[in-house]
Amino acid sequence: MQYEMNFGWTSPIGEVLLGATKNDGGTRRVSYRIGGGSTLPFLEDMSTTPAPLIAFEVCDNPAFWSPIIRDYCGDLVTSVSEWAKKADTDYRADLIRLHLTSTKQRNFSDIASLGPVVESVLSATSLPLIIEGSNEPKIDSEVYQKCGEAGQGERLLLGTAEAGKYRSIAAAALAYNHSIIAQSPIDINLAKQLNILLKEIGVQRDHIVIDPYTGALGYGFEYSFSAMERIRFSALKGDTDLAMPMICSAADTLSIKEVREAGPGQQDELAIQWELFTCLAAAAAGAEILCVRHPGTLAPLRKALAGMKQKAHTAGVH
Amino acid sequence: MTDVESAKKHGEEALKTRIQAIQKPFSYEETAYHLPISYALTGVAVHDRAAVEEVLKKTADNPIVASECLLAEQTAVKGKEPAPYTGFISDTVIRKLGYSLVDGSILGLALIVGTPQGEGSAAAICRELQEKYMLTFLAGNVVPSLSGAGVKLGLDYRLIPLGSSPFYGIHFTDIVARVAMMFGGVTPGDMHRLLAYAAERAKAIVIVFPGLTDEEIALVDGMRVLGFPILSLGDYEGGTWVPATPDDVVRQGMDLKGIKVHVTAIPIPMSCSPAFEGKSIRKEEMYVEFGGGRSPAFELLRMREPSEIEDGKITVIGPEIDAMKEGSANPLGIIIEVAGKAMKKDYEPVLERRIHNFVNYGEGSWHVAQRDLIWVRISKEAVAKGVKIEHIGKLLASKFRMDFPQLLDAVAVTLITDPTKVAEAKKEAERVYDERDARIKGMRDSDVNTYYSCTLCQTFAPNHVCVITPERLALCGAISWLDGKIAYEMSPSGANQPIEKGPVINELTGEFEGVNRFVKKASHGEIERCSLYSVMEYPMTCCGCFEAIALMLPEVNGIMVVNREYKGMTPSGMTFSTLAGTIGGGAQTPGFAGISKNYVLSDRFLQGEGGIERLVWMPAALKEELKERLVKKLADRGLSGFLDKVADETTAETIEALMEFLERAGHPALTMKPLV
Numbered sequence: 001m002q003y004e005m006n007f008g009w010t011s012p013i014g015e016v017l018l019g020a021t022k023n024d025g026g027t028r029r030v031s032y033r034i035g036g037g038s039t040l041p042f043l044e045d046m047s048t049t050p051a052p053l054i055a056f057e058v059c060d061n062p063a064f065w066s067p068i069i070r071d072y073c074g075d076l077v078t079s080v081s082e083w084a085k086k087a088d089t090d091y092r093a094d095l096i097r098l099h100l101t102s103t104k105q106r107n108f109s110d111i112a113s114l115g116p117v118v119e120s121v122l123s124a125t126s127l128p129l130i131i132e133g134s135n136e137p138k139i140d141s142e143v144y145q146k147c148g149e150a151g152q153g154e155r156l157l158l159g160t161a162e163a164g165k166y167r168s169i170a171a172a173a174l175a176y177n178h179s180i181i182a183q184s185p186i187d188i189n190l191a192k193q194l195n196i197l198l199k200e201i202g203v204q205r206d207h208i209v210i211d212p213y214t215g216a217l218g219y220g221f222e223y224s225f226s227a228m229e230r231i232r233f234s235a236l237k238g239d240t241d242l243a244m245p246m247i248c249s250a251a252d253t254l255s256i257k258e259v260r261e262a263g264p265g266q267q268d269e270l271a272i273q274w275e276l277f278t279c280l281a282a283a284a285a286g287a288e289i290l291c292v293r294h295p296g297t298l299a300p301l302r303k304a305l306a307g308m309k310q311k312a313h314t315a316g317v318h
Numbered sequence: 319m320t321d322v323e324s325a326k327k328h329g330e331e332a333l334k335t336r337i338q339a340i341q342k343p344f345s346y347e348e349t350a351y352h353l354p355i356s357y358a359l360t361g362v363a364v365h366d367r368a369a370v371e372e373v374l375k376k377t378a379d380n381p382i383v384a385s386e387c388l389l390a391e392q393t394a395v396k397g398k399e400p401a402p403y404t405g406f407i408s409d410t411v412i413r414k415l416g417y418s419l420v421d422g423s424i425l426g427l428a429l430i431v432g433t434p435q436g437e438g439s440a441a442a443i444c445r446e447l448q449e450k451y452m453l454t455f456l457a458g459n460v461v462p463s464l465s466g467a468g469v470k471l472g473l474d475y476r477l478i479p480l481g482s483s484p485f486y487g488i489h490f491t492d493i494v495a496r497v498a499m500m501f502g503g504v505t506p507g508d509m510h511r512l513l514a515y516a517a518e519r520a521k522a523i524v525i526v527f528p529g530l531t532d533e534e535i536a537l538v539d540g541m542r543v544l545g546f547p548i549l550s551l552g553d554y555e556g557g558t559w560v561p562a563t564p565d566d567v568v569r570q571g572m573d574l575k576g577i578k579v580h581v582t583a584i585p586i587p588m589s590c591s592p593a594f595e596g597k598s599i600r601k602e603e604m605y606v607e608f609g610g611g612r613s614p615a616f617e618l619l620r621m622r623e624p625s626e627i628e629d630g631k632i633t634v635i636g637p638e639i640d641a642m643k644e645g646s647a648n649p650l651g652i653i654i655e656v657a658g659k660a661m662k663k664d665y666e667p668v669l670e671r672r673i674h675n676f677v678n679y680g681e682g683s684w685h686v687a688q689r690d691l692i693w694v695r696i697s698k699e700a701v702a703k704g705v706k707i708e709h710i711g712k713l714l715a716s717k718f719r720m721d722f723p724q725l726l727d728a729v730a731v732t733l734i735t736d737p738t739k740v741a742e743a744k745k746e747a748e749r750v751y752d753e754r755d756a757r758i759k760g761m762r763d764s765d766v767n768t769y770y771s772c773t774l775c776q777t778f779a780p781n782h783v784c785v786i787t788p789e790r791l792a793l794c795g796a797i798s799w800l801d802g803k804i805a806y807e808m809s810p811s812g813a814n815q816p817i818e819k820g821p822v823i824n825e826l827t828g829e830f831e832g833v834n835r836f837v838k839k840a841s842h843g844e845i846e847r848c849s850l851y852s853v854m855e856y857p858m859t860c861c862g863c864f865e866a867i868a869l870m871l872p873e874v875n876g877i878m879v880v881n882r883e884y885k886g887m888t889p890s891g892m893t894f895s896t897l898a899g900t901i902g903g904g905a906q907t908p909g910f911a912g913i914s915k916n917y918v919l920s921d922r923f924l925q926g927e928g929g930i931e932r933l934v935w936m937p938a939a940l941k942e943e944l945k946e947r948l949v950k951k952l953a954d955r956g957l958s959g960f961l962d963k964v965a966d967e968t969t970a971e972t973i974e975a976l977m978e979f980l981e982r983a984g985h986p987a988l989t990m991k992p993l994v
């Protein structure tokens with residue numbers, strides 16, 4: 001059966017560069033150019049962009065992490081650099097997303113300690129890095145300054161800017177030439193507004209990745225999907241303020257009832273399945289980066305994405 | 319007294335002479351920007367005498383460039399000054415400073431040069447600058463004077479001693495030049511961009527104490543090119559330096575550059591954020607309401623002289639919320655008075671429309687419509703938390719200050735709940751509305767090539783796009799073409815954008831290529847075509863704020879109009895609220911259009927369907943409201959007596975009665991081209 005594949009798109013999604021190799025003044029072994037798509041993902045007989053990148057999420061204080069992952073990974077979680085290294089060499093992630101959860105401790109003030117954390121992860125892996133700073137207005141300014149400085153030259157992706165807190169992240173991106181994640185609460189207009197605010201402060205469009213906010217499958221993901229779909233349609237129809245790549249994290253899936261309350265022996269499998277299918281749905285909606293926390297999710301996710309890239313008949317679907 | 323003009327002349331000559339003495343090559347360390355000012359202005363990397371000559375030629379012997387070259391050479395030869403002086407500051411530190419500027423933790427930059435007279439005056443100025451989040455650079459005798467007064471210096475204290483003589487003030491400028499290149503996207507050599515960046519984005523002021531030499535005066539005066547105000551604290555005359563007193567110099571400088579200390583938290587007992595904007599308050603959740611046809615209510619924003627209002631003052635005239643019965647409807651007048659250097663009277667209606675957003679930002683307050691049609695509710699939950707009428711005033715005053723820092727210096731809010739006083743003030747408000755409506759009278763759609771959009775309501779109706787033309791104001795009745803134009807001037811990335819109307823597709827229905835293109839984009843691809851003057855074909859989308867609805871009645875081959883205030887049944891078999899529920903939400907519904915009441919008076923009204931002759935029914939009160947102007951308009955168009963042929967609820971409540979009435983009256987619509 002033949003479908004009409006002309007949707008009247010007028011312009012492609014902008015590209016964002018992640019990671020800097022030696023040639024570009026950094027120390028990463030690889031850099032990625034994400035975005036650039038000119039139609040929806042996974043269409044047959046259409047020139048589409050590569051499959052989404054998979055980022056593995058780690059943190060520097062596991063007390064603020066899912067117990068499922070803590071149990072599965074064991075002692076590994078106590079050393080963020082070892083953890084990141086394993087994500088690179090064993091789990092085969094494309095990117096590492098470092099959450100500075102230590103900043104979540106009550107009255108956290110040891111900003112100076114963050115520099116060495118970032119540096120240790122940068123030396124433990126040569127993959128491009130995503131860094132999530134603090135979420136506390138009182139320390140945001142110093143934390144992002146420190147992150148930006150520690151990763152100077154590496155072309156990091158810094159997160160997460162929101163309508164109420166974007167100045168510090170924007171400043172770090174501008175000062176040290178990093179890109180930033182701009183998150184809005186499942187709302188196309190707020191996504192656009194934030195991008196405009198960032199533009200006004202001086203952040204270039206090719207330094208912004210949209211986080212539409214990803215609900216867990218069965219727990220609001222349909223809203224995320226709809227928002228992503230509309231963001232992508234608008235972008236392809238020429239709205240340059242929305243024409244950026246998107247990032248989705250399946251983090252919420254680890255705290256939903258089915259996974260949280262699953263019996264021992266089943267919990268890991270359920271966590272993996274939930275992350276996997278949330279990510280696949282996000283990929284179908286157009287995400288360029290998918291973030292997972294369970295080490296077991298990466299292999300099946302990669303396999304499934306490869307299957308989606310194949311022609312329908314070769315993949316066994318008619 | 320030193321005469322600035324003549325000192326400047328002597329100084330510039332002296333600088334030129336001294337340049338001749340430069341022999342050996344030189345450079346600054348720890349920078350990728352060479353001599354930053356020269357590099358930013360000309361793109362030339364200065365390291366020797368030949369390059370010095372080149373940049374001076376390119377900048378017409380600019381005293382800042384000359385000073386930069388001289389100081390760089392002097393630093394290379396003699397080395398840096400000892401601590402506490404910083405001398406030239408490295409790129410790494412500038413990056414951090416720039417970070418704080420973008421971040422907002424520093425609001426602006428100040429340079430203080432010269433020799434303070436007597437202890438304490440410089441210290442007081444510096445303390446004020448610190449309190450106002452300014453980063454201050456110091457050069458010359460002001461440094462020992464501050465140390466003498468026990469003032470701590472250094473980056474941590476936001477007081478940076480650049481050097482022992484005012485000449486080191488040049489580093490202030492090289493910092494701004496580097497911030498422009500690092501953060502502002504200014505490419506070296508793009509002089510125009512640099513000057514624009516320095517003038518508009520770099521919030522910098524210069525404070526001058528007495529005792530500057532001619533050369534130093536030439537240098538400081540040269541900074542005016544970058545848009546820095548030079549504030550003089552005595553001993554200088556002539557030139558364009560701004561005389562100031564130590565008590566007032568910081569405020570004056572910050573005012574001149576429009577640097578404002580932001581309000582961050584609103585002191586009211588409910589949360590306030592755009593996140594609550596789309597949340598409505600249902601009847602069961604409501605504690606009290608105002609307006610909405612249940613009680614008289616209005617809102618008005620007016621410009622005043624700064625001396626006439628006290629910033630942040632909230633006045634409640636009449637009973638507070640605790641004296642109101644739960645579930646009751648009460649009268650309300652919201653009067654906002656604003657003052658500001660950049661404020662214009664033309665901006666009043668545009669700012670007034672923001673009351674809608676701001677009241678909705680409150681977790682327990684809700685607002686719809688505009689002018690004397692407003693409808694406001696306060697929730698039970700909010701009242702239980704202690705929210706009062708006064709807090710709505712605080713919310714409004716703070717939000718206006720926060721969102722329009724460049725425009726408003728003072729905002730005062732008066733809320734009237736006393737029935738007699740509301741009635742009085744409402745009369746005055748109506749006079750103001752009429753005055754505003756009169757301003758745009760006489761302008762034609764064909765007179766302009768640009769219309770304006772309004773997507774303010776996309777928070778409620780995600781694909782809705784209003785197209786505002788001189789002869790068709792927004793369907794809410796609150797934003798005219800002029801208001802759209804002004805709103806765009808004030809906020810170029812806001813909800814009102816210019817629309818190039820482009821080539822005509824259909825003159826009669828008002829369809830234009832440019833408008834279609836814009837609407838398609840702004841409706842996220844949902845709406846392909848939009849005709850401005852037609853109800854039947856591709857009418858404009860409707861949000862939910864329309865003052866009235868125009869809809870076709872196929873049985874009588876005509877179009878009726880019903881306004882929001884009318885509660886009764888209409889010949890269509892539906893009430894206003896039923897109709898509103900059917901057509902709102904950003905949809906395009908052929909046969910139905912949301913319109914402003916005044917649009918009925920426009921020559922473009924129903925143009926696509928044959929003009930006002932199609933109008934068969936409207937509520938008596940609306941007829942009465944428009945009568946005076948409508949009768950005149952109709953007479954001008956040779957349609958005297960037409961208004962009597964238009965039915966209302968007193969003559970026809972049903973479609974059958976309407977048919978009879980129209981036939982009896984000999985209404986022209988009956989014999990016009992069939993609508994469907």
